[in-house]
Amino acid sequence: MNFLNAIRISKKLPMLVATLCLTASASVALLGYFDLQRSILKTQHDSYVLLAAERISALDTWLEKVSDDVIRLGNDPxxxxxxxxxxxxxxxxIDPPGLQAAYITDNPxxxxxKELLDQAAESLPYHFQHGSxxxxxxQTKEVNGYYDIFLFNLEGDLLYSVVKEPDFATNFESGPFKDSGLADVFRAARDGTAGDVHFADFTGYAPSHGAAASFLATPVVNTQGAVIGVVAAQLPSDRIDAIINNPIGLGATGELFAVGPDGLARSASRLTNDFSALTPLPAIAHLLGNPHTYHTDVIGVSGTPVVAYVSELDVFDSPWHVIAQMDMQEVMGPVAVARNKMLLVSAIVAAGATLLGWLTARSVVTPLNRLGQSMHAVADHKFDDPINxxxxxxxxxxxxxSLVALRDKLSAAEAADKAQKEIQQEQTRVVQRLSTALTSLADGDLTQTIETPFNETYDKLRLDYNRTLETLHATISAVVQATRGIKTRSDEMSNSSDELSRRTENQAATLEQTAAALDQLTVSVGAAARGAKEVEIIVADAQSDADTSEIVVHNAVSAMTEIEKSSTEISQIIGVIDDIAFQTNLLALNAGVExxxxGDAGRGFAVVASEVRALAQRSSEAARQIKELISGSSEQVDRGVTLVGQAGEVLTRIANHIGHISSHMTEIAAGAAEQSTGLGEINIGVTQxxxxxxxxxAMVEEATAGSHSLTNEATQLATLVEKFKIDTTRNTPRHMRTPAGGNVTAFATRRNVAPPAAAPVKLAVNAPRPAMPNDPEVGWENF
Structure with missing residues (x-):
């Protein structure tokens, strides 16, 4: 504290103001920074929850479609x-090496x-069937998005594949690929139940150059219900990448990827070549095993701090994790911008506070310096120096x-000392005039004093006489002056009361107009509240219509799904027709051979067989064209389902927005009602x-009447004191002016009114010193 006392106020006050303002600004900035940080992280969490759910739903839909397609292949004629x-x-x-040579080695x-070759050049039954x-x-592979389709017999021979990789025409029970994922699903499907789909998770598949591959397989059952083989499909990882790596909602550094139960990636990186399918991801191992959790400022897959959300996906009873992450730098970008703005504002506030403190200190220190100079002037008895x-x-x-009052009191005391000296001289003259004044006193004349001094024997009598005469004369003079002062003050009070009465009436009229205006404002606010309530009802009706539209879209999706199902059944029937044409073609071929x-006896029969074969080929070609048209129609139906689904999502978002608008209109209506109530209370207050x-x-009118009565009484008192005979030509000594006269003088001076003339008064030698009546502050208090 001693250190602070040693600092001048001109420096201490700016420092204090700047410190307080900077502390308040920094506190507000810190609170805003942390609130914004929490808000940004929560928003990112909600966004990633919705994003992960949408991608998981898309993957589920695709996997379910693939499973249904494989089941249909198992039952396809x-x-x-x-x-x-x-x-x-x-x-x-032809043996298996010959098949590999025909469709792989010798494939042009x-x-x-390699799949572009429909039929090898040699005329062999397998090649003929392969061409058919x-x-x-x-086409099925292209339409369904498979990487490859495989047909197995029950002994494990890979009878057929579309792509023709090194696994074609090998045995998966004893061949080089018996331990692959394709071999596993083949055995599971062969030994399983008809209609079941078996899944092998992604692993590196050697025939596909070690690329990540997963497989689906199902038994193939003939019309007698017997299992005759297995059909399998190889799923590429790029279809999962296309679903997972959709950039919508991921920002500049966002990643969304799938991880299998073995800790290996199931999808490739969207941004860099850091990882692809089946790449180990040890950096995010600590995130696995905790589905539906949100992590902030953790190490991500690229080794940088990220925010991450972990969700879970069940892929044919195989638990996958879907992880969404974004760099902390991008997530906290808005927070950094807000922090920089807050720092700039704090610096500006500190500068402004310093300037304000300097101006405040100047406004205090400068008057204090002037006050110190005035104190020194009063101490030096310079009573005429102004105090501004x-x-x-x-x-x-x-x-x-207070300094002005002290100066006036010191000045009055100094004047009183001077007056006391004059009084002593005056007492000497009174002794000299006492003898002459006794005769005038006997005649009742109060204007004559004794001028000639008595001898020592009668000095006491002369002094008593002069004191008595001066006392009587001073009393009568004081009464005269007091009467004049009372009359002057009563006149001013009467005028002030009249003015106050007029102002009070004007104020009452203004308040009455204000009350009327508040009534009109209350009615307007009530009308606004009713309008807000009607808007709230209209918004609720709009939300109901949006909900009804969503139901209509769902019905449209169901109808298009039924159309797709019918197209599939037609495709199956066309397949049966195609098979019949193929069998007819074989029969016609056999008939031609027979x-x-x-010889010549069968020539006519050969012609008929040739026509039948041509007819069968045309039927097969027509069936193929119909199947292509139906496949195209199925694609259009799928696209229509997708578009209708998107329309449903848009309508759902519209309904949500309308719900938000409805809640806001409810709040507006409630606020308008509260304003109406508040204005009503204000109106009541203005009325009161x-x-x-x-x-x-009314009270001012009573005060005005009282002031008029006081004026009349003062006039009567002045009439009474005029009966006394006093010497009005003599000046009353300064030390004999009564306090009442001083009060009247002070009151009149503040209103620029000349003080009344004072009658001469003489004071006895032993009279006590009166109070200082010329003090302006005393006059104000008495008034």
Whole structure:
């Protein structure tokens, strides 16, 4: 504290103001920073929850569709016919190495396009059957988005594949790929129940150059209910990448990827080549095993701090994790911008506070310096120096007023000392005039004093006489002056009361107009509240209509799904027709062979067989074209379902927005009702204030009547004192002016009114010193 006392106020006050303002600004900035940080993290959490749920739903939909497609392949007549035909011609006139040579080694198409070869050049039963079935399976692969389709017999021979990789025409029970995921699903499907789908999770598949691959397989059952083989489909990881890596909602550094139960990635990175499917992800191992959790400022897959949300996906009873992450730097970007703005505002506030403190200190220190100079002037008896700050309304003004009062009292005391000396001289003259004044006193004349001094024997008598005469003369003079002062003050009070009465009446009229205006405002606010209530009802009706539209969209999706199902059934029927045409073609071929053996006798039969074969080929071609049209129609139906679903989502969001608008309109209506109530209470208060003002006006009228009565009484008192005979030509000594006269003088001076003339009064030698009547502050208090 001693250190602070040693600092000048001109420096201490700016420091104090700047410190307080900077502390308040920094506190507000810190609270705003942390609130914004929490809000940003919560918003990111909610966004990632919705984003992960949407991507998981899309993956579930795709996996369910793939599963249904594989089941349909297991029951498809074309697949049944293909397995039967390939099983009969496999190892017939050509062994597995010969098949690999025909469709892989000797295939003129480059690697990756081997599937473009429909039929090998040699005239062999397998090649003929391959040329018949290969377009169907190739188209099915393209339509369903498979990487490859496989047909197995019960012994584990891979009878057929679309892509023709090194696994074609090998045995999966004893061959080089017996331990692969495809071999596992083959065995599970062969030994399983008809209609079940078996899944092998993603692993590196050697025939596909070690690429990540998963497999689905189901038994193929003939019309007699017997299992004749297995159909399998290879799923590529790029379809999962297309769903997972949709950039919508991920920002600049956001990643969303799937991780299998083995801790390996199931999808590739969206932004960099840091990882792809089946890449180990040890950096995020600590996040696995805790589904539906949100983590902030943890190490992400790229080794940088991120925010991450972990969710879970069940893929054919295999638990996958779907992780959404974004760099902390991007998430906290708005917080950093807000922090920089807050720092800038704090710096500006500190500068402004310093300037304000300097100005405040200057406004205090400068008047204090002037006050110190005035104190030194009063101490040096320089009573005429002005004190300029006495009319301020603050503490400095109070100090200046106290200094003015002290100066006036010191001046009055000095004047009183001088007056006392004059009184002593006057007492000497009174002794000299006492003898002459006795005769005048005997005649009742109060204007004559004794001028000639008595001898020592009668000095006491002369002094008593002069004191008595002066006392009587002073009393009568004081009464005269007091009467004049009372009359002057009563006149001013009467005028002030009249003015106050007029102002009170004007104030009452103004309050009455204010009350009327408040009534009109209350009615307007009530109308606004009713309008807000009607808008709230309209918004509720709009939300109801949006909910009804959502139901209509769902019904449209169901109808298009039924159309898709019907198209699939038609495709199956066309497949049966195609199979019949194929069998007819085979019969016609056999008939042609038999007719050729019969020679000329079977020539006519050969012609008929040729026509039947041509008719069967045209039927097969027509069935193929119809199937292509139906496949195209199925794609359009799928696209229509997707669009209708998107329309449903848009309507759902519209309904949610309308719900938010409804809640806001409810709040507005409630606020308008509260405003109406508040205005009503204000109106009541103004009415009560109007009543009080009317009562005040009545009291002012009573005060005015009292002041007029006081004026009349003062006039009567002046008439009474005029009967006394006094010497009005003599000046009353300064020390004999009565306190009443001093009060009247002080009151009149503040209103620029000349003081009344004072009658001469003489004071006895031993009279006590009167109070200082010329003090302006005393006059104000008495008034």
């Amino acid at each position: 074309t697949v049944i016919s293909a397995i039967s035909a390939f099983s009969a011609s496999y190892n017939l006139m 198409n480059p690697v990756g396009e 079935f290969h377009p169907f399976f190739r 700050d006495q009319y301020r309304g603050d503490e400095i003004g109070e100090l200046s007023k 007719a050729a053996r019969a 204030l109007d009543k009080v003002t009317q009562q005040n006006a």
